[in-house]
Amino acid sequence: MRVHVVEDDAGVSDSLSLILANLGHDVISYPDAESLFRSPPPDGSDTVIVDLTLPGIPGAQVVRWLLKMAAVPRVVVITGQSQSAIDHQLRGLTPAGVVRKPLTVEALARALPAS
Amino acid sequence: MRDFSSSPDLQEPPTVSEAQLLSVLDTAADGIIVIDERARILIFNKACEQMFGIASVEAVGQNVKIVMPVEYAHDHDKYVGSYIRTGVKKIIGIGREVRGLHADGTVFPLELSVGEAATPDGRQFIGILRDLRPRKESEQRLADLQSELVHLARVSAIDEMGAAIAHELNQPLTALMLYLQAIRRAHSRGMDINAMVGDILDKAAAEAERAGHIIQRMRQFVEKREPVRSVRDIDPMVDEAIELTLLGQRHRIRVEREFAGDLPPVAVDPVQIQQIVVNLVRNAIEAAAPTGDPAIRVRTRLRDGNVVIEVHDNGPGIAAPALPKLFEAFASSKRRGMGLGLAISRTIAQNHGGDLLVDPGGNGKGACFSLVLPVAPPPVPSEVG
Secondary structure, eight states, X not given: OEEEEEOOOHHHHHHHHHHHHHTTOEEEEESSHHHHHHSOOOOTTOEEEEESOXXXXXXXXXXXXXXXXXXXOEEEEEEOSOHHHHHHHTTTOOOSEEXXXXXXXXXXXXXXXXX | OOOGGGOHHHHSOOOHHHHHHHHHHHHOSSEEEEEETTOBEEEEOHHHHHHHTOOHHHHTTSBGGGGSOHHXXXXXXXXXXXXXXXXXXXXXXXXXXXXXXXXXSOEEEEEEEEEEEEETTEEEEEEEEEEOHHHHHHHHHHHHHHHHHHHHHHHHHXXXXXXXXXXXXXXXXXXXXXXXXXXXXXXXXXXXXHHHHHHHHHHHHHHHHHHHHHHHHHHHHHSOOOOOOEEEOHHHHHHHHHHHHHHTOOSOOEEEEEOOSOOOOEEEOHHHHHHHHHHHHHHHHHHHTTSSSOEEEEEEEEETTEEEEXXXXXXXXXXGGGGGGTTSTTOOOOSSSOSOHHHHHHHHHHXXXXXXXXXXXXXXXXXXXXXXXXXXXXXXXXXXX
């Protein structure tokens, strides 16, 4: 399966790509929302992992945009913020999964569809 | 010179007026000692008995040295002799802080003023003494309280940044966990990972180090310690403080650093100065955040012989009604925090012989705070004599 990772932190992005590849996925990484939008859009069978705290366009806006697509990909939010901050930003949005940092491979695997 | 020990006047009972004088001396709150030209005690009032733990009857007739610690006692006769010979006043009519010796061996600070009287029996010296311990204690208490408050404000600053700092710590911890789990998985599946394991472990170690740095920076800042002045360069100190502040920032913001690079050093408590910078930078970020393109500029330079650290923001400036109370404690308009930041920052600056000034900006101009610190005096070889 193809997994898109939108994460600005280089360490998190790199380790995430490694573990996802390890789990058998094709990984495409983006340092920010803008570079995701410039690339070919994800299709309905893809998963997009989005960090809520991004430079420039905020993560919640990426989630909103993805959930409005004709073929909605699976959207998984990752974040280190407090629950109230997460709730506030995701008002009215229901991504397939929200995984809080620090991430573990088990928590990630649960949020991804069984392949 | 007349020998007073054989003076008949002293053996005679006091006259009425002398008895009155003595009772007045005994009601005085200050210690009063009268000595003759040879430093022998003629009068030792009640307050002195209390102060030195010596009864008047024992003190009278002895050399005044008995109430002095050795280092003064040693030279006192010389001082009296030299004054009588030369007339050069070292303490008479001036008053100074000296130390006294209690009968139990305690040495304590005293304020001593000395007057001189010419009497038919020769010159007499009148010493008025005040125990400085109560005053010293309250000064010390005030200093302790102040440093407690300064520390509290630092803890409060970290507390306010807490959520954001937790987020910042989460990043390296996430990366570290995922790197290790990647190796673990590959290993348990019997995959050949020799080629890449070294590289991954290096990255994992770097992430652990990154987490450690965050903790370290925070710890240095909040740990309770005695204020210590040292001679430092301001630029690296300011840079570190900016890094610490950015750790706790949710907002992405441009920070321009314009460091002079060649400033003379300042004699400061580095943690307290960083506390001011953290406070100013946080305020600046908060002021700039609502603008479309938030940016702050931190600049260091030399102005009128002082080192100046300026923190500019591109926010709307400070509204005129807020200006008079800007540096007052608990007057903050912010909902979070104690509203102590600027009040404490200015106090710290002034304790360092400097000041904290503000240009409120407005009309499209952001505010600019200037922390002014005097340049450290050049090192002087310790004085002799």
